[in-house]
Amino acid sequence: KAGVTQTPRYLIKTRGQQVTLSCSPISGHRSVSWYQQTPGQGLQFLFEYFSETQRNKGNFPGRFSGRQFSNSRSEMNVSTLELGDSALYLCASSLVSGQWYEQFFGPGTRLTVL
Amino acid sequence: AQSVTQLGSHVSVSEGALVLLRCNYSSSVPPYLFWYVQYPNQGLQLLLKYTTGATLVKGINGFEAEFKKSETSFHLTKPSAHMSDAAEYFCAVSGGQGAQKLVFGQGTRLTINP
Numbered sequence: 001k002a003g004v005t006q007t008p009r010y011l012i013k014t015r016g017q018q019v020t021l022s023c024s025p026i027s028g029h030r031s032v033s034w035y036q037q038t039p040g041q042g043l044q045f046l047f048e049y050f051s052e053t054q055r056n057k058g059n060f061p062g063r064f065s066g067r068q069f070s071n072s073r074s075e076m077n078v079s080t081l082e083l084g085d086s087a088l089y090l091c092a093s094s095l096v097s098g099q100w101y102e103q104f105f106g107p108g109t110r111l112t113v114l
Numbered sequence: 115a116q117s118v119t120q121l122g123s124h125v126s127v128s129e130g131a132l133v134l135l136r137c138n139y140s141s142s143v144p145p146y147l148f149w150y151v152q153y154p155n156q157g158l159q160l161l162l163k164y165t166t167g168a169t170l171v172k173g174i175n176g177f178e179a180e181f182k183k184s185e186t187s188f189h190l191t192k193p194s195a196h197m198s199d200a201a202e203y204f205c206a207v208s209g210g211q212g213a214q215k216l217v218f219g220q221g222t223r224l225t226i227n228p
Contacts (some may be wrong), residue, residue: 004157033216043204043218056215090157103216105150105157 004106025093137205
């Protein structure tokens with residue numbers, strides 16, 4: 001069974017631009033969560049999508065948004081990029097919402113904002 | 115609300131020595147507890163988890179952890195360190211089934227000396 005895949009793996013953008021990251025969950029998994037990992041703040045929960053609906057949200061500004069498609073694939077968008085948005089963005093999938101004990105992570109997308 | 119404190123951002127042990135990574139949590143409800151490992155340029159891999167039942171939990175790669183409610187701890191141990199154990203380790207907590215998110219500690223970087 002294929003794991004969680006994230007594209008692209010690396011991305012370089014400049015301040016003010018916007019970016020879209022993609023996550024394909026494990027086949028059959030309907031919940032997708034996104035996390036931001038930085039050296040200063042560590043791993044922080046961004047949001048969770050289940051059945052195309054945002055179920056939970058972390059403490060991030062409205063510049064961070066996401067969506068989920070009917071095939072459970074998810075995209076995350078960051079508008080008006082700031083230097084502080086440079087981070088590793090991790091996606092994780094599980095069968096259903098709130099199933100944190102059976103969550104599988106992808107390799108991440110490394111975003112660098114210049 | 116949940117929170118996690120990992121004691122020691124860096125731990126260094128000799129190959130063959132005991133590995134002990136400390137994690138204390140705070141939770142207003144019975145917690146689910148997790149340890150993840152992250153190798154360079156990779157996502158998170160679940161080492162082990164505690165949900166309910168036996169408080170001594172065995173995971174992959176020879177790691178185990180013990181849930182001690184009275185001490186609000188979930189320390190990770192391995193009797194004999196191997197060079198391949200060098201990585202970053204994250205302790206995490208959620209508020210049980212259906213909880214809104216997973217909360218991570220700041221991580222502990224484990225170095226193995228030959």
